[in-house]
Amino acid sequence: MLEQLLIFTRGGLILWTYKEFGNALRGSPIDTLIRSCLLEERSGVASYNYDAPGASYTLKWAFHNELGLVFVAVYQRILHLLYVDDLLSMVKQEFSEIYDPKRTSYYDFDDVFQQLKKEAEALAEEMKKSKQVGKPANNTLGKKQGQVQNGIIGGGNKKKNGDESGSDGGDGDKIKGRQLENGNSKKKHVGKGEIPAKINATGKENGTSNTGAFDVNKLQKLRSKGGKKTDNVVSKGSKIEPAKKITKKNRVWDDSPPEPKLDFTDPVSENGEEIASAVATDQGDSMMDKEEIFSSDSETEEEDTGKDNNAKMGKKGWFSSMFQSIAGKANLEKSDLEPALKALKDRLMTKNVAEEIAEKLCESVAASLEGKKLASFTRISSTVQAAMEEALVRILTPRRSIDILRDVHAAKERGKPYVVVFVGVNGVGKSTNLAKVAYWLQQHKISVMMAACDTFRSGAVEQLRTHARRLQIPIFEKGYEKDPAIVAKEAIQEALRNGSDVVLVDTAGRMQDNEPLMRALSKLIYVNTPDLILFVGEALVGNDAVDQLTKFNQKLGDLSPSPNPRLIDGILLTKFDTIDDKVGAALSMVYVSGAPVMFVGCGQSYTDLKKLNVKSIVKTLLK
Template identity: 85%
Template sequence: MGLANGKENARSNNGAFDVSKLQKLKSKGVKKTTDTSVVVSKGSKADPKKKVTKKNRVWDDSPKDAKLDFTDPVEGNGNGNENIQVVTADQGESMMDKEEIISSDSEEDEEDEEVGKDSKPDAKKKGWFSSMFQSIAGKANLEKADLEPALKALKDRLMTKNVAEEIAEKLCESVAASLEGKKLASFTRISSTVQAAMEDALVRILTPRRSIDILRDVHAAKEQRKPYVVVFVGVNGVGKSTNLAKVAYWLLQHKVSVMMAACDTFRSGAVEQLRTHARRLQIPIFEKGYEKDPAVVAKEAIQEAARNGSEVVLVDTAGRMQDNEPLMRALSKLIYLNNPDLVLFVGEALVGNDAVDQLSKFNQKLADLSASPNPRLIDGILLTKFDTIDDKVGAALSMVYISGSPVMFVGCGQSYTDLKKLNVKAIVKTLLK
């Protein structure tokens, strides 16, 4: 043969296929299948004397050399290994302090190349606008009838991205009002004009009306010798306690001393869950157990923070549905009695139309049940489970639109570092693609 390559040499080294022996056998005129030491045919059976048996594993009740528990101790629910402590330095940098890079979108460039061609553009290449929306050459002003087909397509697209129907309708009405009567340049597609107007509207909505800089406000409160108080509110099961711990971790990275206040005195296991996070982050926690008035517990926690020098108090509250009158009254009392610096609504990115109902009713109840003539409402939004929604990012738009409050934090994973800022450009790009 004379074609022994690297792979065959490797095989010969392992004793599986020796080329030199085969060549010697050929020169002697002996068939290769006669020597079982060289090649074993497919039909032959292995020698029972050389049969390799699998060695049984011996399990010991207390293995010393192997670690059998590979569970991640970061995300706790109060039922984990109580002896494991996760130090904050082991987790890395919070995503809040990392800049997110957005890739350039080439879809618009591809659509622009199609404008001016004599042939009819392919609907599949046009993206989500139908090929029926052609340019209007020489038309003086846009009329509502001209805009309706493009706006209808845009509304449907927003709703597929989980934007609440009534908000998508209002946005389209706003865009129509801004474009009606406007002159359209020649060879400009109505779809492009509508999309540009909608993009401006979305950026305007998602951009915070007022700046909330927590780190700056924390230092301002420190100069006044009082702790900065944040109250986390929201419906059941959205992840308030877990994301409260993520915010605590981010503050710790900025050398801010934090204390947790366990004011969820209703749900079984809530205090233990927060206690687990506090132990893993190695920060103090104020707790009074269950069946206590959460407003009083929060007040005592703030007093304790002032005594021990904690700069920030993160108040965990019980999850409650927006229609639960007794629990909403208790929440209103907590906010009125303690006058926190920030009221954060924690909501899921998974919700669609329900986001509008939750936020609007929370604000309405806080206003109706407050004893103050100027009641405190929701100041900001923490959006959880953002990593589970793919391109269905409409809940962020719905929440901001209905409340006027900015999305301050976005939870996007299962560790303490998985908390980031809302990237407005990325959200708008996803909504319109």
């Protein structure tokens, strides 16, 4: 039973709605579809599943790109309605004929829809019956074909051309996998399609005789002769003095102390105690507060894209593509878009975008352009690139506010510390980038406290203690082999007592498949309900970013005792200065999780933390 069918514009204006009488949708499946699928460029998928308390729905949709209309059908997932796709295409065709941009209501479409629904249901029933009738017929046909092959065409032990032998040629030696042409078992068997080896006068086959082309002894003699000749050549040219070998100088070990400029350890007093060094005044301003200047070289970019488009026009040729760009095309078809989309997919993959993500993006762009009219003097490739650029900007632009400073002040007014938990796999730089975030918050006159909740890795507490000492920030620690959830809870209580504005919680690095550690992380988040969960990931990972983020979110959801589990809220991308133009990991992470990139680590000092420049990333991905 169809629950609802909705027709609305891309701007969000609802034109016509069908609802099953007496049934009301649970939750908000249409809003969730728009927010989680259509706006995130996932419209290339076939359907979307929505789960609500007490109901599970499947949503299917179709676009009319030329008119800017969206058609969405909702039905119970358990029903598996077969006629929905046909119904959507029929509704799309009929409604497009009566659509007028000036009209806002279409009550006269109710009767037309009822008729279309009956036709689609009848068509689905006929197809179902034809499949049921066709099954036994196909089985009997297959049996007859098998009997013909086994009983008539030489199968089994039947006679073939008067020969009472089997299919092995009559010599009793059955060889599996190839059909023999000669029936003599004493000779070499030759497979069908193989070239028989020629027999020479000595009775040996070519390729195995000592006089053959690949004689090993002759080959060794030729090599030895060649070696002598090269020796003669060297001796004749002995007038030229050979280059002298460069001998390695012996290393001199001395007990002199290291140079001061290479010594980055904290100074030590006469009593042996380390002196805390205040580096906050020496490091300078954090890059988070500096606006990155983005210069768009539009002229050179247009020239480059023009060259690429001319080079990648493919089978259509230069003349036909130029004629289409001048005259315009009635409606773009999928076959017209495939060459340009394939080139874009390859380009995204060279920039370290995961293959699965690049393919889904291309499918979504194709769905948004199919049926659209191509403007005059416009190439298909440039139209596809413009659509892809819009899609990338829409994906990378945060859909919610990521102003942490505002959220910190709001939490301060409520009398609670703002809690940030840093999670991620091993070795991505969680502790180092936690210190960078602490330094940035310090510059905005916000009191920070660190919580050493990595009680698993040796040296983790000492590493965080060093950062806290250099930044003159209080740290809460309980040592190793403690429950990190309890340590974080006590740290938050301590911050509440001493008036700290922000608590930065450092957690142990863990692989996404390590269930015991993921269970401990899920418990930490459930017990302490942090304000922000930051996933720290490397910009170098590429395809592995998809697996990491997907499984982190999946484990946090599955292992949490809460019915509404907390998932990853934001991403901190590290080692961004080491990847050159391979910036695709940022796109893959945002596309998979839907969480924005809130920080980008781009160096080894406390100031090397900045915001993600969306325009720069998109330009780099498409150039």
